[in-house]
């Protein structure tokens with residue numbers, strides 16, 4: 001693994017909002033809402049056509065660390081990185097995508113749901129995986145079990161992670177951060193409900209630091 005990757009792990013913080021943005025013109029107001037709520041990293045999914053433009057907009061800000069999510073192909077990884085993505089997240093493990101990110105020197109957090117997939121990530125030189133879909137796979141108990149043989153691996157559980165579940169996941173030393181759409185759900189973004197998103201961000205930050213969810 002590269003030094004770049006290691007040194008950037010901490011930059012995503014403890015809570016990574018997973019964003020589904022339908023209209024790229026929402027990106028800046030959304031960035032403001034998240035930053036105001038105490039979050040600085042965000043994963044913009046490529047589930048929507050606006051994803052790349054939203055990444056480009058957020059990458060232009062020095063108060064936001066933006067990554068790309070739902071990256072399924074090497075070409076999407078390259079386009080995201082060209083748009084300014086500082087990290088790449090994938091739902092499963094694709095060697096071509098991992099390689100494209102490594103060649104670009106950009107951290108990649110591939111999805112892993114089984115010991116075999118974690119082992120593939122380790123074999124590719126990685127030490128951080130997205131554990132997806134976390135809650136459906138057995139949640140914190142499953143990560144605890146999987147982390148026993150993979151001592152150096154850190155997990156970003158994502159999928160079904162509510163604010164109330166954040167403390168349980170972050171209590172595990174193997175958990176680097178949690179990912180969730182719950183901080184800024186697509187309907188709140190589309191409805192431009194920035195105050196509510198800031199409140200949700202604040203609640204997530206409080207939950208992550210051991211305060212009330």
Ligand SMILES: O=C(O)C(=O)C[C@H](O)[C@H](O)COP(=O)(O)O
Nearest residue numbers: 069070091158159160180181182
């Ligand atoms: O499209 C992707 O690759 C993803 O990023 C999947 C998301 O991480 C989860 O769907 C988030 O799950 P929820 O927080 O339960 O909504």
